[in-house]
Amino acid sequence: MSGSTFSVLGADTAIRGDISASADLHLDGKVEGDITCAALVQGESSQVIGAVTAETARLAGSVKGTITVRELVILKSARIEGDVHYDALTIEQGAQVDGRLSPRAAKVPEHETHLVLAASQD
Numbered sequence: 001m002s003g004s005t006f007s008v009l010g011a012d013t014a015i016r017g018d019i020s021a022s023a024d025l026h027l028d029g030k031v032e033g034d035i036t037c038a039a040l041v042q043g044e045s046s047q048v049i050g051a052v053t054a055e056t057a058r059l060a061g062s063v064k065g066t067i068t069v070r071e072l073v074i075l076k077s078a079r080i081e082g083d084v085h086y087d088a089l090t091i092e093q094g095a096q097v098d099g100r101l102s103p104r105a106a107k108v109p110e111h112e113t114h115l116v117l118a119a120s121q122d
Contacts, residue, residue: 011045018050027061034065044077051082068104 006024009015013029021037028043034050039057042048046061053068060075068085076094083100091097 011043040069042078044075070104 006026007021008026009029009031011028014031015029016032018033019025019031019035019037023037024039024041025035025037026041026043027035027046027048030047030049032049034053035048036053038055040052040054040059042057042059042061042063044060048061048063049065051065051068052059052063055069056071057067057069058073058075059067059078059080061077062079062081064081066082066085067080070086071088072084072086072090074080074089074091074095074097076092078092078095078097080095080097081099083102084097085102085104087104089101089103
């Protein structure tokens with residue numbers, strides 16, 4: 001695995017501030033701030049208060065904030081409060097998501113936008 005690196009924030013770690021990592025991030029602690037990384041693996045006891053942006057994420061803890069991820073797995077222990085933007089999504093039975101789920105790649109054609117707007121004016 002040449003060139004692959006990862007960072008670990010243990011359960012005893014609490015960070016207030018944004019995190020930007022070009023590597024993969026394994027998070028078991030608490031972060032109050034935005035997280036940007038290649039891949040995020042979140043442990044069950046972990047808390048994030050802020051936005052998450054990553055290529056892939058596997059969430060098992062608590063997230064309060066907007067999530068923007070290409071491939072997202074929400075495990076049954078996860079508690080999400082905030083909007084979720086994704087390309088591919090897997091949610092285990094028992095996971096809690098309080099927010100909007102919307103695919104990032106979904107582009108509404110212009111003619112459909114007008115139909116939706118016209119229908120909503122009634």
